[in-house]
Amino acid sequence: MRTWHCEWPRENCGTRYSALFTSTIGSGALCLALGLATMTTSAYGIEMRPFGETEDGTAVEEYTLTNENGISVGFITYGGIVTSINVPDRDGNTDNVVLGFDNLEDYRTKNPYFGTITGRYANRIGGASFMLDGETYTLAANNGPNSLHGGETGFDKQVWNAREVETDEGEALELAYVSPDGEEGYPGTLDVTVVYTLTNDDELRVDYTATTDKPTVVNLTSHSYFNLGGEGTGTILDHELMLNASRYTPVDETLIPTGELAEVAGTPFDFREATVIGERVRENHQQIVYGRGYDHNWVLDRPDDDSLVLAARLHDPESGRIMEIETTEPGIQFYSGNFLDATLVGTSGNIYRQSDGLALETQHFPDSPNKPDFPSTVLRPGETYETTTVHRFLTDGS
Incomplete structure (x- = not known):
């Protein structure tokens, strides 16, 4: 049973919070009755607090999901950004493992997509255009x-509407x-939802759905930078x-795929068996030179369906x-933090210096709208875009 606590006087937070609370579930409604605006749980559940305002005065909130094991994940409504993932090491010491x-x-003003929902x-x-x-x-x-x-103002720079939802798997x-139609040059009004679920099996599940009223292209992912040793x-x-x-x-000098699906065997791109990332990141390989390290899409070995695979x-x-990451997507982008340059605190x-974090972005392939042989990213009216990615956290002592 949850014990709800209320903080932050409602008059300090504005009417946006009142509307939010009318849609919450369970004992959180008590906060509205008391005229208070922030709700937290004492042990597990969902906590919400103000996180500032955008230039136009739009309120931004941070939500924290906590499971029964004490693992927690934080998000802000600006960009749907994952601000923290707090998990234990083999000795039970908990640290945040994402940059932000x-x-x-x-x-x-400074974010190199730390934790963002990226889209459309x-x-x-390639060439900032497609047919x-x-x-x-x-496009921009x-x-x-x-x-x-x-583009210039992608999904990572929008304020998303948030609400708590009930699931059988966790918070x-x-x-x-x-x-809207035409935003950043893309056709069609795209209605997008992203559901973050933190399960009691220590999994962060991300479910993406989208519909459109005109033919368009869509490819969504979460762009967290991970360091399992701990942020910073x-x-x-x-x-x-x-x-x-x-x-x-493989890519050209501007990091656009050439269209080839190249074998990883015999190259620095062979990670089919666990490999130390730094072992080959400085090899004199043209693809490493283009990316200044790893910044490429891998073609997942998976059945020809939409099942979750490792x-x-x-x-x-x-x-x-x-x-561990499981996904329904056909690809994953591994970026080794090549452009972190000690200018961000x-x-x-x-x-943060070069390679102080890495991204593993589940996705369809880059430049698919211009590569007819790649899996299609076209979404048409009457269809629903649906993908799922699961991040599972454990230790080598478990």
Whole structure:
């Protein structure tokens, strides 16, 4: 049974909170009756607190989901950003294992996609344009000649509507956003929901759905930077990574796939068995040179269906923490934090240097709208985009 506590006088928080509470479940309604605005649980459940305002005065909240084992995950409504994932090491010591900031201003002005929901199209679209049903659509070129992660003002810079939802698996938060027709050059009004569920099996499940009123393209992912040793503790080059992929998509000098599905065997891209990330990251391989490290899409070895399959397994030998990723997606982007350059100060107050965190983004392939041989990312009216990714946290002592 949950014990609800209320903080933050409602008059300090505005009418946005009153509307939120009318839709909450369980004893949280007591907070509204008492005229108070923030609800927390004493042991497990959902906590919400203010996290600042955008330039136009829109309130941003941070939600924290906590499971029965004491694992917690934090999110803010700005960008749907994952602000923290607190998990134990093999000795039971809990640390945050994702990079981020402790304030909204840095997320608004400095964020290299730490923890964001990325879209309408995650990753790159070559030449910042694509053709669909005979019509060419021009996008923002925000990454050299290409469009990256939805453009100048992608989903990572929108304030999402949040509500608690009931599930059989654990505490869950639903984030919703409606992207209008023509936003960032994309056709169709896209209605998007992302549900974060923290299970009592220590899994963070992310379910994405979207519908459209015109043919469009969509590719959504979560862009957390992980360091299983703990945020701000240093490099991930000593982590061991397994990727369930026999092929990857080589890129040109602007990191757009060439269209080839290349074998990983005999290359620095072979992670079919657990391999120390730093072992080959400095090899003189043209693809490593293009990415300044790893920044590529791997083609997952999976059945020809939409079942959940193991995509990656990340292990930090020092802390003993392990993260396994399962997904319904056909690909995963491994980015080794190549462009972190000691100009950002993280949640812990420490600066982030190159390879102090890594991203493992489940996805459809980059530039799929311009590569007819890649799995399609086209969504049409009457269809529903549905994908799921699960992050499972454990230790090598469990």
